[in-house]
Amino acid sequence: xxxxxxxxxxxxxxxxxxxxxxxxxxxxxxxxxxxxxxxxxxxxxxxxxxxxxxxxxxxxxxxxxxxxxxxxxxxxxxxxxxxxxxxxxxxxxxxxxxxxxxxxxxxxxxxxxxxxxxxxxxxxxxxxxxxxxxxxxxxxxxxxxxxxxxxxxxxxxxxxxxxxxxxxxxxxxxxxxxxxxxxxxxxxxxxxxxxxxxxxxxxxxxxxxxxxxxxxxxxxxxxxxxxxxxxxxxxxxxxxxxxxxxxxxxxxxxxxxxxxxxxxxxxx
Numbered sequence: 022x023x024x025x026x027x028x029x030x031x032x033x034x035x036x037x038x039x040x041x042x043x044x045x046x047x048x049x050x051x052x053x054x055x056x057x058x059x060x061x062x063x064x065x066x067x068x069x070x071x072x073x074x075x076x077x078x079x080x081x082x083x084x085x086x087x088x089x090x091x092x093x094x095x096x097x098x099x100x101x102x103x104x105x106x107x108x109x110x111x112x113x114x115x116x117x118x119x120x121x122x123x124x125x126x127x128x129x130x131x132x133x134x135x136x137x138x139x140x141x142x143x144x145x146x147x148x149x150x151x152x153x154x155x156x157x158x159x160x161x162x163x164x165x166x167x168x169x170x171x172x173x174x175x176x177x178x179x180x181x182x183x184x185x186x187x188x189x190x191x192x193x194x195x196x197x198x199x200x201x202x203x204x205x206x207x208x209x210x211x212x213x214x215x216x217x218x219x220x221x222x223x224x225x226x227x228x229x230x231x232x233x234x235x236x237x238x239x240x241x242x243x244x245x246x247x248x249x250x251x252x253x254x255x256x257x258x259x260x261x262x263x264x265x266x267x268x269x270x271x272x273x274x275x276x277x278x279x280x281x282x283x284x285x286x287x288x289x
Contacts, residue, residue: 029123032088032237033114035134036210036229037080038217039063044079059214077133078140083217085110086229087117088237090258095265097234097274099226108145111138115149118167122151124174126240128193128232131170131177178239197235200242203280206231207273227273234277237262 041058045051048065050058063073086099100113117123127134142149156163167175170185182196183189198204207228208216216225241258244250250258266278 028091029121030088030090030126030240031117031121031123032090032126032233032240033130033134034086034127034229034232034236035082035137036084036086036213036225037137038083038214039075040079040081047079056218077136080137080141082107082110082137082141083213083222084226084229085114086226086233087114088233089117089121089123090237091121095261097230097237097265099230103222103226107141108147111141111145112147114138115142115147115152118149118152124176125167126176126178126236128236128239129177129179129190130175131180135167135175176240176243178236178243182243193232193235193239196239198284200239201281201284202235202238203231203277203284204235206277206280227271231273231277234262234266234274238281 039059039062041055041062044058044062045053048062050061053061062075062079066075067073084099085101086097088097089095100117101109105113118125141147150158152167154162155166155168162174165172165174170177170180179190179193183191194205194209207224213225213228216222216228238259241250241255241262245252245255263278263281266274266281269275
């Protein structure tokens with residue numbers, strides 16, 4: 022049983038808004054402004070499926086946040102800057118995979134984040150050979166790659182913890198809160214479009230970062246659950262994260278640490 026993480030781990034989450042440019046073109050909504058186009062897209066989707074949640078290919082990525090954990094490094098940040106366009110965000114994400122070949126960790130990444138990134142990388146002409154490798158270039162990827170649902174190079178915690186049974190899926194916010202972690206902070210996914218319209222891209226990025234922090238904390242608990250982190254290793258990694266947050270200057274990271282410490286105190 023390890024007392025430390027043995028390989029690079031990249032926990033990530035994306036935030037999206039309606040791809041109104043594609044919506045106008047594909048759904049015959051020419052002449053409408055962005056807000057009205059989005060309303061029409063939501064309504065058409067509701068009529069078709071009973072839910073306003075848009076099809077994956079009609080989501081535009083506006084934030085990708087990451088926790089990168091190696092033996093020597095632990096950091097949380099959002100890729101690019103507030104001014105970065107979608108193509109840059111997607112390119113930077115896949116460049117990280119090319120550089121580190123990390124274990125990817127998500128919450129519902131197999132059901133949402135990665136399919137969206139597939140369509141958006143296709144749209145923007147982003148090349149990602151290591152991500153798409155299934156053993157032709159690196160034999161180690163033949164039986165453990167990013168694409169197979171049952172491999173471990175991409176660990177979708179929601180899917181794995183549910184035993185790959187959709188009826189057993191649980192929301193990130195509830196599982197995080199159940200375990201004494203902060204859960205959702207600042208906003209929820211349904212509020213991202215409104216925040217974008219209000220020009221609050223920084224708020225979206227901060228919200229996305231708190232989501233990956235929750236996911237990382239659950240991941241550490243899961244690594245202990247499956248015997249890859251000893252109790253001492255789990256405590257060490259949690260302490261390392263708390264120290265990183267304590268040293269951070271950003272108010273949302275300080276707020277996350279305070280909420281985590283408060284939740285932990287109230288559960289003891």
